[in-house]
Amino acid sequence: MKLILSTFPDDTEALVPWLENQLMSSSLGILVMELAAVHGASSHIGLDEVLGGSEIEVLQVGLKVLGKEQIQTLLTNSHLLWDLQEKIYAEGAEYWTRCHAHASTDPKWHKLQSVISGASRRQSSRSYRQRLLTGVLAAGLLLLGYLLGNSNRLRPNSLPGEWGWNSPTAFAEQGSKREYLNDLARTAEQWFNQRPETGQTLAQRLLEFRQGCSKLLFAKHQPLPVEDRRWLNERCQAWSREIDTMVLDLETDSDPVLVREATDQLVHKLAGTLRERANQ
């Protein structure tokens, strides 16, 4: 089992992204407990009281609108993080979902689909013929999906490991600076398409990401002015070093889940940096 607080950032600027990431993670319950153990009994203060007039802004643009004292109150009254999570999930704007992409829902959907189909068959008063037709259609759709899925996998430009900046189509040769940098941010976020659980699979994924960084460093970035190319290369060198550290951490027996979460934060950070530059 892991200690989430061991990933608590030193840098107060990194604290807000870290906390946002925790709010979007499935291990928030553990963090709430750890903070409660560190700070002892919390007061009966309510979330509305802490957020004050900032609630709508928080839902729109994240925790960066909160003052230092408000963040401190959330950390020392950690049960409020549960309430905040629920509010964000139910009412948060695109910021929260865009910045915190997640893995595919496909496996869960297939399971759910079969349960719904079963329940509906039991409840439905439809004729046998209709059900048969539905079944044939569903089977046809599944078969079509399977064939399409396989045909995608068989395409020569989607070999294993070729995703993100490591994909052959990652770097456009034309377009505006804005489009180019936004595309790079979007492509980097393909990191979230898989959620490796073991050290070995995570290391593999990190190495693929690192290879993408290397490709980015050698790419020509034709849509970018010279100054932006230089900036991008400097940033990418820093990101590469961070990824190297993640791989080293993994190889020295660090918890894969913690390393994956640290990488999630890095990807959020780099995608945000790219988007910010795109808008300059």
Added chain:
Amino acid sequence: MSDEKLAIEIARRSDSARNWQVAMSLFEELHHRHGNLLHAFLASRTKPNDCDDLYQLIWLKVWDKLPEQFRDGNFRAWLYTIARRTIIDHHRLARDHNTIPTNAEVSVEPDNVLLQQERASILANCLQQLERKEREILQALFSGQTYAQITQTWSVSHSVAYKMVHRAKGKLKICVERHLQ
């Protein structure tokens, strides 16, 4: 198409095979949009073993209740209302069956309370094993204080504070993880 439009279209489903298929594909889109966050929401509040079952149960409720209970308004707010109620019902059932004495908050499953109490107790003990200054500085950091505040309060330089924090974090991590193994 917005969540609300998708929900209304799904709610209008009829028994015809074609219509049902359309509703299912729209439902898949809703599931795709909200599945992962809902799963994270559940995982933060329930035992891993129950999480997947509750997840399915909630989506089944959404599918069943859409035609009669969803009129308009915010689909996500409606989804999380169902999720919250389902978790509360689940906790209530677990309490009735297990008779675990609980002062649990609604957000935490009774079985988890025992586990979490154990974790909390281990963490508190490990904190106590740190030197007093290390412990206080670490608590300050975990409450969101900056290094500037820490150096001022404890009259130490930035580099000393940094070293103390990292040493304390390392000790705490080793201590907690050793006890949790």
